Amino acid sequence: MGTSPIRKPSNPMVNGFDPSRLDELPDQMQKSIRRRDKSLGPGYRLFYDEPLEIVRGKGVTLFDRDGNEYLDVYNNVPSVGHGHPRVIEAVHQQMQTLNTNTRYVQESILDYSEQLLSTFPAELGHVMFTCTGSEANDLAMRVAKYVSGQQGIIVTAGAYHGLTAEVSSFSPSLGKGVPLGPNVRVIDAPDALRYTSDQGSSSDQGSLQDHLRDQVRAAIADLHRHGIGVAAFIADSIFSSDGVFAGPAGFLRPIVEEIHAAGGLYIADEVQPGFGRTGEEWWGFQRHGIVPDIVTIGKPMGNGIPVAAAIFKPELLQEFGKNIRYFNTFGGNSVAIAAAQAVLDVIRDESLIENALKVGGKILTGLKDLTQNLEQVAEVRGSGFFIGVDLVTDRSTLTPNGEAAASIVNALRQDRILISACGAQGNVLKLRPPMPFSSDDADRLLEGLGRAFKALR
Numbered sequence: 001m002g003t004s005p006i007r008k009p010s011n012p013m014v015n016g017f018d019p020s021r022l023d024e025l026p027d028q029m030q031k032s033i034r035r036r037d038k039s040l041g042p043g044y045r046l047f048y049d050e051p052l053e054i055v056r057g058k059g060v061t062l063f064d065r066d067g068n069e070y071l072d073v074y075n076n077v078p079s080v081g082h083g084h085p086r087v088i089e090a091v092h093q094q095m096q097t098l099n100t101n102t103r104y105v106q107e108s109i110l111d112y113s114e115q116l117l118s119t120f121p122a123e124l125g126h127v128m129f130t131c132t133g134s135e136a137n138d139l140a141m142r143v144a145k146y147v148s149g150q151q152g153i154i155v156t157a158g159a160y161h162g163l164t165a166e167v168s169s170f171s172p173s174l175g176k177g178v179p180l181g182p183n184v185r186v187i188d189a190p191d192a193l194r195y196t197s198d199q200g201s202s203s204d205q206g207s208l209q210d211h212l213r214d215q216v217r218a219a220i221a222d223l224h225r226h227g228i229g230v231a232a233f234i235a236d237s238i239f240s241s242d243g244v245f246a247g248p249a250g251f252l253r254p255i256v257e258e259i260h261a262a263g264g265l266y267i268a269d270e271v272q273p274g275f276g277r278t279g280e281e282w283w284g285f286q287r288h289g290i291v292p293d294i295v296t297i298g299k300p301m302g303n304g305i306p307v308a309a310a311i312f313k314p315e316l317l318q319e320f321g322k323n324i325r326y327f328n329t330f331g332g333n334s335v336a337i338a339a340a341q342a343v344l345d346v347i348r349d350e351s352l353i354e355n356a357l358k359v360g361g362k363i364l365t366g367l368k369d370l371t372q373n374l375e376q377v378a379e380v381r382g383s384g385f386f387i388g389v390d391l392v393t394d395r396s397t398l399t400p401n402g403e404a405a406a407s408i409v410n411a412l413r414q415d416r417i418l419i420s421a422c423g424a425q426g427n428v429l430k431l432r433p434p435m436p437f438s439s440d441d442a443d444r445l446l447e448g449l450g451r452a453f454k455a456l457r
């Protein structure tokens with residue numbers, strides 16, 4: 001085994017392990033990371049100052065190789081809980097029966113599609129399946145460019161939409177190493193706290209909306225000036241990589257009006273907030289009282305089995321579908337659909353959206369109580385099981401404090417509670433547990449957060 005030093009990335013990830021500190025880790029972990037680097041190469045990242053080796057998961061609990069238990073307050077992919085028996089059974093049964101593709105008629109994909117579409121506003125009537133959120137966004141953008149006849153894309157400053165060549169070109173959160181496309185324009189994240197305080201007014205929804213409208217107008221004008229036009233505005237409905245911005249509800253409306261007036265489409269990226277995580281409805285855009293032209297979904301859809309999709313207003317697909325053949329070898333295969341059906345059933349049968357509202361609300365209130373006198377906490381915000389805690393050096397300047405966030409994330413990890421951070425400066429704690437997270441789990445989380453905040457003082 002070579003012992004050459006593993007190089008520190010030039011563009012570090014929020015809450016990423018710094019490989020130049022490899023020597024500080026226990027021997028076994030050092031060995032595993034060296035093996036990993038040897039076979040997987042330098043592109044991968046690990047979480048936490050002390051990375052974790054996870055060997056098993058059940059519900060909202062993860063177990064390391066020594067049998068230690070961790071409370072999972074971060075993973076949204078196992079949305080109905082790690083190792084949910086109904087998902088396991090559905091996948092097992094389907095694997096024994098048949099696993100094939102969308103070039104054959106199968107009733108299960110029809111049943112699932114009808115049920116999935118019934119959770120969306122009536123205007124959204126067709127679903128096309130992919131394997132990943134990136135593919136769903138790639139397809140959505142292809143359709144938007146085709147239908148609009150224009151090429152421009154508008155995103156928020158900290159957006160992440162995926163990893164293909166196309167989609168990474170409109171994912172500014174990947175940093176300077178991944179250049180934005182010449183057809184991409186960036187607007188401010190909807191940071192009501194900083195925007196309104198910059199203006200000297202209190203949380204004035206009107207002024208945030210006006211600011212976003214101005215930003216989008218300027219981006220559209222610039223795209224036209226360059227002869228590019230605007231194909232789409234795409235946004236994560238909870239702005240997770242931007243720093244978790246759930247409100248004030250309605251701030252997306254002026255943006256969508258401007259995009260439509262310019263002949264572009266609005267794509268709601270629901271890969272993060274979708275499937276009821278925000279606790280009110282099935283989809284995050286619904287809180288803004290708008291209907292997207294296209295919605296993309298993924299991560300929580302199959303509880304870990306790769307399945308994702310794009311949902312369209314049917315009129316958008318008429319010409320596209322006639323002229324362009326769509327086949328995705330694994331997208332929407334029989335096993336993926338079986339997993340997705342089980343997830344949909346469990347969300348309904350176990351009232352997980354209601355649980356997100358109730359227990360998420362308890363966490364939000366508990367966190368506000370816990371931090372109300374803390375100078376380093378500017379805001380606790382979120383909706384349901386998507387919560388952000390904005391850390392600053394002090395409340396008067398609101399300077400983002402990524403170091404404080406990192407220290408809390410790592411203190412909690414040592415306390416066996418797993419969260420992470422997000423935002424442009426990595427200064428926003430990101431809490432996003434599997435959806436069966438209970439009231440007792442919330443108590444344990446709040447106790448741990450109490451200890452971590454106390455250590456910060």
Ligand code: PMP
Nearest residue numbers: 132133134160161162236271272
């Ligand atoms: N959109 C958003 C908002 C995401 O967070 C992600 C993944 N982090 C993606 C798209 C891409 O999804 P995938 O990793 O499944 O390609």
